[in-house]
Amino acid sequence: MGKWKSFLLVTLIGAAIWFVPVPAGLKPQAWHLLAIFVATIIGIILNPLPMGAMALIGITVCALTKTLTVPEALSAFADATIWLIVCAFLFARSFIKTGLGSRIAYMLMRSIGDSTLKLGYVLCISDLILAPATPSNTARGGGVLYPIVRSLGSAFDSEPGPTARRVGAYLMATQFQGNCITSAMFMTAMAANPLAAVLAKQVLKIDISWGLWALAASVPGLVALIVMPYFLYKIYPPELKHTPEAKELAKSELAKRGAMSTPEKIVLAVFIGALLLWSTSSFTKINATLVALMGVCVMLITEVLTWQDILDDKGPWDTLMWMGGLVGMAGFLNKLGFIPWFAKTVSASLGGIAWVPALTILLVVYMYAHYGFASLTAHVTAMYPAFIAVAVAAGAPPFLAALSMAYLSNLCGGLTHYSTGTAPIYFGSGYVDQGTWWKLGFSASVVNMLIWVGIGGIWWKVLGLW
Amino acid sequence: MGKWKSFLLVTLIGAAIWFVPVPAGLKPQAWHLLAIFVATIIGIILNPLPMGAMALIGITVCALTKTLTVPEALSAFADATIWLIVCAFLFARSFIKTGLGSRIAYMLMRSIGDSTLKLGYVLCISDLILAPATPSNTARGGGVLYPIVRSLGSAFDSEPGPTARRVGAYLMATQFQGNCITSAMFMTAMAANPLAAVLAKQVLKIDISWGLWALAASVPGLVALIVMPYFLYKIYPPELKHTPEAKELAKSELAKRGAMSTPEKIVLAVFIGALLLWSTSSFTKINATLVALMGVCVMLITEVLTWQDILDDKGPWDTLMWMGGLVGMAGFLNKLGFIPWFAKTVSASLGGIAWVPALTILLVVYMYAHYGFASLTAHVTAMYPAFIAVAVAAGAPPFLAALSMAYLSNLCGGLTHYSTGTAPIYFGSGYVDQGTWWKLGFSASVVNMLIWVGIGGIWWKVLGLW
Numbered sequence: 001m002g003k004w005k006s007f008l009l010v011t012l013i014g015a016a017i018w019f020v021p022v023p024a025g026l027k028p029q030a031w032h033l034l035a036i037f038v039a040t041i042i043g044i045i046l047n048p049l050p051m052g053a054m055a056l057i058g059i060t061v062c063a064l065t066k067t068l069t070v071p072e073a074l075s076a077f078a079d080a081t082i083w084l085i086v087c088a089f090l091f092a093r094s095f096i097k098t099g100l101g102s103r104i105a106y107m108l109m110r111s112i113g114d115s116t117l118k119l120g121y122v123l124c125i126s127d128l129i130l131a132p133a134t135p136s137n138t139a140r141g142g143g144v145l146y147p148i149v150r151s152l153g154s155a156f157d158s159e160p161g162p163t164a165r166r167v168g169a170y171l172m173a174t175q176f177q178g179n180c181i182t183s184a185m186f187m188t189a190m191a192a193n194p195l196a197a198v199l200a201k202q203v204l205k206i207d208i209s210w211g212l213w214a215l216a217a218s219v220p221g222l223v224a225l226i227v228m229p230y231f232l233y234k235i236y237p238p239e240l241k242h243t244p245e246a247k248e249l250a251k252s253e254l255a256k257r258g259a260m261s262t263p264e265k266i267v268l269a270v271f272i273g274a275l276l277l278w279s280t281s282s283f284t285k286i287n288a289t290l291v292a293l294m295g296v297c298v299m300l301i302t303e304v305l306t307w308q309d310i311l312d313d314k315g316p317w318d319t320l321m322w323m324g325g326l327v328g329m330a331g332f333l334n335k336l337g338f339i340p341w342f343a344k345t346v347s348a349s350l351g352g353i354a355w356v357p358a359l360t361i362l363l364v365v366y367m368y369a370h371y372g373f374a375s376l377t378a379h380v381t382a383m384y385p386a387f388i389a390v391a392v393a394a395g396a397p398p399f400l401a402a403l404s405m406a407y408l409s410n411l412c413g414g415l416t417h418y419s420t421g422t423a424p425i426y427f428g429s430g431y432v433d434q435g436t437w438w439k440l441g442f443s444a445s446v447v448n449m450l451i452w453v454g455i456g457g458i459w460w461k462v463l464g465l466w
Numbered sequence: 467m468g469k470w471k472s473f474l475l476v477t478l479i480g481a482a483i484w485f486v487p488v489p490a491g492l493k494p495q496a497w498h499l500l501a502i503f504v505a506t507i508i509g510i511i512l513n514p515l516p517m518g519a520m521a522l523i524g525i526t527v528c529a530l531t532k533t534l535t536v537p538e539a540l541s542a543f544a545d546a547t548i549w550l551i552v553c554a555f556l557f558a559r560s561f562i563k564t565g566l567g568s569r570i571a572y573m574l575m576r577s578i579g580d581s582t583l584k585l586g587y588v589l590c591i592s593d594l595i596l597a598p599a600t601p602s603n604t605a606r607g608g609g610v611l612y613p614i615v616r617s618l619g620s621a622f623d624s625e626p627g628p629t630a631r632r633v634g635a636y637l638m639a640t641q642f643q644g645n646c647i648t649s650a651m652f653m654t655a656m657a658a659n660p661l662a663a664v665l666a667k668q669v670l671k672i673d674i675s676w677g678l679w680a681l682a683a684s685v686p687g688l689v690a691l692i693v694m695p696y697f698l699y700k701i702y703p704p705e706l707k708h709t710p711e712a713k714e715l716a717k718s719e720l721a722k723r724g725a726m727s728t729p730e731k732i733v734l735a736v737f738i739g740a741l742l743l744w745s746t747s748s749f750t751k752i753n754a755t756l757v758a759l760m761g762v763c764v765m766l767i768t769e770v771l772t773w774q775d776i777l778d779d780k781g782p783w784d785t786l787m788w789m790g791g792l793v794g795m796a797g798f799l800n801k802l803g804f805i806p807w808f809a810k811t812v813s814a815s816l817g818g819i820a821w822v823p824a825l826t827i828l829l830v831v832y833m834y835a836h837y838g839f840a841s842l843t844a845h846v847t848a849m850y851p852a853f854i855a856v857a858v859a860a861g862a863p864p865f866l867a868a869l870s871m872a873y874l875s876n877l878c879g880g881l882t883h884y885s886t887g888t889a890p891i892y893f894g895s896g897y898v899d900q901g902t903w904w905k906l907g908f909s910a911s912v913v914n915m916l917i918w919v920g921i922g923g924i925w926w927k928v929l930g931l932w
Contacts, residue, residue: 049767049773050774052773052776052777053773053776056763056766057763060756060760060763063753063756063759064760070546070753070755074544074546074755075544077543077544077549078537078541078542078543079540080537083543287529287536289536289540290529290530293522293525293529294526297522297523300515300519300523301473301515301523307518310519310787311518311783311784317777317783318777
């Protein structure tokens with residue numbers, strides 16, 4: 001659709017909702033905010049302008065129509081969770097700048113990478129190690145690991161086309177699905193995760209800390225990371241199984257780099273320190289954002305990152321803008337009473353369905369609705385608050401609903417070739433054709449659902465979360 | 467001083483203040499915040515790291531030491547005035563991107579630029595026209611106008627060295643001083659102006675709106691812009707007085723550009739619209755930040771600015787970071803009672819000096835203290851809140867103290883060759899030697915003081931501000 005048509009459509013939808021009579025039990029202000037919010041989300045989906053621009057226009061319209069005051073519209077720019085992500089983006093930059101990220105991958109490859117299956121695990125483990133501090137799944141999967149996957153393909157004479165299935169196609173599919181799993185495992189592993197945490201707090205009044213997120217994800221996440229490479233190995237096997245040359249390749253890459261540099265050591269120390277403080281924050285009571293800020297300060301003082309690096313990095317600035325806009329609107333949508341009203345209305349109309357089938361249906365719909373999205377963030381913003389609110393109104397335990405949907409918000413990224421930033425990169429490499437990509441994506445999604453909701457559900461019960 | 471020495475000094479000063487016994491009548495928390503704030507400002511002055519990095523470290527230390535909570539430390543990132551400046555930076559970018567800024571200067575030059583004195587006025591008027599929407603005085607003076615001044619010099623065979631005094635030296639000095647004056651005239655004409663407005667609100671509980679700032683500055687500002695080029699013409703005359711060729715130069719430049727492009731027209735319309743809404747905001751009650759946001763949205767929708775332009779522009783992102791950090795700390799320094807306590811203590815020790823001599827001394831000290839600063843922002847942050855608080859505690863009318871010091875915060879930029887971002891650019895052109903630069907700067911500062919405090923003071927009395 002052309003840019004102007006999209007814009008017109010967005011405006012018409014917004015106006016249509018705005019002028020519909022306000023349903024009983026709702027403040028007009030809440031309804032008007034809904035109109036602007038829905039229009040903004042449709043704008044993000046149709047994408048006539050980038051997400052940040054749509055979010056900025058959204059809050060401007062809120063202020064202009066007096067739906068929100070100017071300070072209300074801007075309030076989320078001071079949100080601590082958003083600044084956590086801004087800082088984590090800078091962590092990620094330090095991985096890429098110093099080369100520590102790819103060094104870790106090559107070290108793993110040197111020690112265990114002598115079969116194609118093990119190479120699949122090497123990639124997933126490398127991704128897992130980097131995940132807690134790279135909120136851009138695209139930077140991690142696309143920036144750090146993609147070049148390694150691609151060069152592995154070439155190293156084994158596996159190129160897009162007739163030789164794709166030797167090694168490359170399997171590794172591309174595995175690393176892509178692995179990246180979706182690691183994204184789900186930490187609040188700081190994907191940009192929209194803290195958005196989900198903030199929304200869960202706004203809507204359900206539950207606190208999902210960094211540590212809780214990781215703890216609850218640990219069992220299903222590790223199971224999924226163990227199962228997925230093997231599952232794909234079985235349903236989409238590589239032709240070449242043994243790859244002793246990969247160890248040599250890794251050795252020579254590491255030899256080229258020489259010993260670990262001081263900046264790499266500093267980044268590693270900051271990263272381990274941040275992980276320790278993040279994972280123990282429920283005991284130490286040290287705020288996760290403060291931990292991230294401290295890490296950035298250490299990197300600035302030691303000049304591992306310069307201020308210029310920070311200004312040059314568009315990721316944090318972009319994320320601050322779109323997330324600040326969306327979190328602000330979503331927060332007030334809840335505060336002004338729309339979300340509670342919506343949840344009550346929908347769950348009343350469900351009329352006595354037990355929460356287990358209700359939650360199951362909601363989860364399935366939530367997962368596969370992602371066929372219609374080209375951004376995890378758009379999906380979370382559009383569906384997460386309403387879906388968790390309805391699930392809880394239908395009787396589902398709050399943590400169960402909030403966590404399972406938060407994790408699915410990442411796992412759905414494996415469905416298509418446009419589902420999230422890494423998808424076009426890995427798909428675009430040309431190793432896997434579109435039909436296969438979708439089939440693999442659907443199969444992986446079923447495996448993920450079973451592991452995350454099934455095993456995850458039991459694990460969260462053990463943790464006493466429901 | 468080396469980077470590490472500066473850092474050590476900053477840390478020692480901070481620690482020294484921290485561990486001094488807390489003066490009676492002050493909360494320890496306020497005193498600790500002072501220690502961090504002073505260390506941050508000294509860090510900004512010594513500059514071991516850029517301002518944004520020092521501000522980020524400052525708020526991190528506040529949060530780490532529990533002097534402020536994390537949400538308190540981050541609170542100013544949602545400040546509406548800061549977002550006004552972020553948006554105004556994007557306005558400025560549109561002037562540069564579309565070439566509208568230099569077109570305006572050439573159009574003025576074409577119509578009246580037939581003498582060196584008139585060329586001085588052309589430059590000042592062009593700067594004045596751009597000033598309301600370019601909060602980076604460096605972008606305006608250095609980015610838009612400097613290339614024109616420099617090419618005017620060359621056009622009249624006036625180069626640094628023996629021919630400098632023909633035309634170039636006079637125009638450099640005039641445009642540099644003019645830029646300081648226009649910076650003072652609008653809240654959005656210099657990045658630290660809204661900081662002063664926010665600080666005045668925090669410390670003195672007075673509201674300096676965009677319109678009030680401009681109205682109060684209008685008379686002294688216009689008088690200064692009329693006087694300064696002529697004053698410099700008398701004390702530092704150019705050798706060549708008549709410059710009919712300048713009109714030809716402007717004509718050919720404009721011919722090269724052709725008719726005004728659609729993006730230029732849009733920028734012009736947005737700019738005029740914003741000026742109208744800003745200057746009438748006391749009647750329309752439309753928030754100045756909202757006006758700026760609307761302007762940015764229009765430019766985004768019409769693609770005069772793309773989202774990529776916004777992400778590429780480091781100015782707004784940088785300013786958000788340093789200003790958010792500093793405003794946060796300064797605000798709590800006041801809220802926690804330090805500023806009122808300081809003002810009371812100092813004014814008590816002044817013991818009965820009438821406010822007129824007290825304010826006069828404060829203003830002179832405030833102005834010439836800038837010999838010790840390389841940044842207007844550092845000067846405002848370090849001295850503005852304390853100086854206005856002391857002045858008012860000594861009996862000076864709040865608006866008189868706040869406005870006069872806010873304007874001087876810009877005018878002091880004319881003193882040296884390192885005083886503000888434009889100074890090294892204009893001085894560095896090589897037309898004026900350092901001794902002369904300082905002499906001209908000092909002379910101009912006396913003229914500015916007389917006009918802004920003298921005529922300004924009378925004008926503000928007429929306006930009923932005191």
